[in-house]
Amino acid sequence: SRTLRIGLIPGDGIGREVIPAGRRILEALPASLGLKFSFVDLDAGFDTFKRTGAALPEQTVETLKKECDGALFGAVSSPITATKGYSSPIVALRKKLDLYANVRPVKSVAPTPCFPDPIDLVIVRENTEDLYVKEEKTYDGPNGKVAEAIKRISESASTRIATIAGEIALRRQRVRETTGETSRKSMVTVTHKSNVMSQSDGLFRTTARKALEQAKFKDAGVVIDDQIVDSMAYKLFREPSFYDVIVAPNLYGDILSDAAAALVGSLGLVPSANVGDGFAIGEPCHGSAPDIEGKGIANPIATLRSVALMLEFMNQEEAAASIYKAVDANLVEGKLLTPDMGGKAKTEEVVNDIIKRL
Ligand code: NAD
Numbered sequence: 001s002r003t004l005r006i007g008l009i010p011g012d013g014i015g016r017e018v019i020p021a022g023r024r025i026l027e028a029l030p031a032s033l034g035l036k037f038s039f040v041d042l043d044a045g046f047d048t049f050k051r052t053g054a055a056l057p058e059q060t061v062e063t064l065k066k067e068c069d070g071a072l073f074g075a076v077s078s079p080i081t082a083t084k085g086y087s088s089p090i091v092a093l094r095k096k097l098d099l100y101a102n103v104r105p106v107k108s109v110a111p112t113p114c115f116p117d118p119i120d121l122v123i124v125r126e127n128t129e130d131l132y133v134k135e136e137k138t139y140d141g142p143n144g145k146v147a148e149a150i151k152r153i154s155e156s157a158s159t160r161i162a163t164i165a166g167e168i169a170l171r172r173q174r175v176r177e178t179t180g181e182t183s184r185k186s187m188v189t190v191t192h193k194s195n196v197m198s199q200s201d202g203l204f205r206t207t208a209r210k211a212l213e214q215a216k217f218k219d220a221g222v223v224i225d226d227q228i229v230d231s232m233a234y235k236l237f238r239e240p241s242f243y244d245v246i247v248a249p250n251l252y253g254d255i256l257s258d259a260a261a262a263l264v265g266s267l268g269l270v271p272s273a274n275v276g277d278g279f280a281i282g283e284p285c286h287g288s289a290p291d292i293e294g295k296g297i298a299n300p301i302a303t304l305r306s307v308a309l310m311l312e313f314m315n316q317e318e319a320a321a322s323i324y325k326a327v328d329a330n331l332v333e334g335k336l337l338t339p340d341m342g343g344k345a346k347t348e349e350v351v352n353d354i355i356k357r358l
Pocket residue numbers: 014074075076077078079090267268269285286287288289290291292297298299300302338340
């Protein structure tokens with residue numbers, strides 16, 4: 001068996017407490033899976049910026065490109081006021097490695113009074129353009145300052161994000177077939193505001209729909225759904241079990257995926273992956289959590305699920321499934337939980353418990 005090399009980028013704050021948990025779970029995977037891992041520690045973040053003047057050292061990027069099969073990114077702190085020379089390393093990394101999709105599954109483990117039907121959806125956010133091209137300017141208008149930002153939507157980026165959303169829908173369908181959950185239909189919901197932004201979001205909508213009409217999706221029965229983002233957000237919180245795969249331009253995807261974390265509890269539970277063609281970086285959705293930093297109580301589950309998500313995009317679906325199962329078993333039992341989940345356990349105790357269940 002080949003050894004898979006994983007880049008570890010803890011970043012700042014609790015990133016340094018949860019990324020070691022990610023490494024531990026990979027090292028603890030059952031030998032029967034036939035997987036071996038090696039690790040390389042890589043720098044990025046605000047502390048790195050203060051030390052070296054670069055939030056994302058060139059060496060981090062080069063090592064990921066040349067040596068790594070996958071990577072894990074913790075979280076970084078941003079300076080409170082704009083700091084000259086600093087820009088977010090994860091945003092830069094997505095650009096430099098062309099990780100054009102941000103994938104965020106949101107899944108409930110047990111029914112709740114609010115949501116008796118299981119929630120099992122994934123938000124696929126376009127990661128390279130929209131307002132995040134950061135082409136902004138400020139000038140003096142007749143009544144004071146005015147600031148403007150470019151919202152860029154391209155046919156090529158919209159095509160590839162919708163295509164990967166379709167592929168994720170197909171993979172979820174395959175997984176459901178193996179678990180016998182075949183009653184559920186596959187669907188991709190295209191999210192936009194083309195009633196107002198008829199050109200930019202209009203292009204996203206028509207291009208995404210067209211990409212999803214490809215035979216490989218159509219023949220597998222993937223339904224194309226299309227919703228305006230504001231009413232879609234309403235429905236997402238009223239009836240989350242309606243959704244399967246949601247594809248959205250960068251800004252709507254960012255907001256929807258953080259907000260959707262509230263459907264299943266703590267931010268400390270929700271994973272993500274930054275995905276390109278042939279490379280994925282797992283990343284918990286939360287930030288560096290300075291309020292709990294250093295206390296050893298950060299919830300490691302978002303990171304452990306991000307490890308599983310990274311493995312899925314490395315085509316290691318069996319290993320991924322075993323991590324998801326062990327995490328779910330810990331949550332269902334509900335005895336060893338970190339304080340954000342109402343428990344008293346430390347990060348390390350939760351990781352130990354999950355490793356025992358692998
Ligand atoms: P945050 O996610 O760091 O924290 C929000 C709240 O959730 C805090 O009360 C925190 O304690 C709690 N929380 C988050 N993750 C947790 C976990 N794993 N276990 C237990 N509790 C958890 O968001 P914030 O406070 O808005 O931002 C803090 C810093 O992180 C800022 O500098 C921000 O810019 C940065 N940030 C980074 C990322 C990233 O690296 N991708 C994302 C969001 C925020």
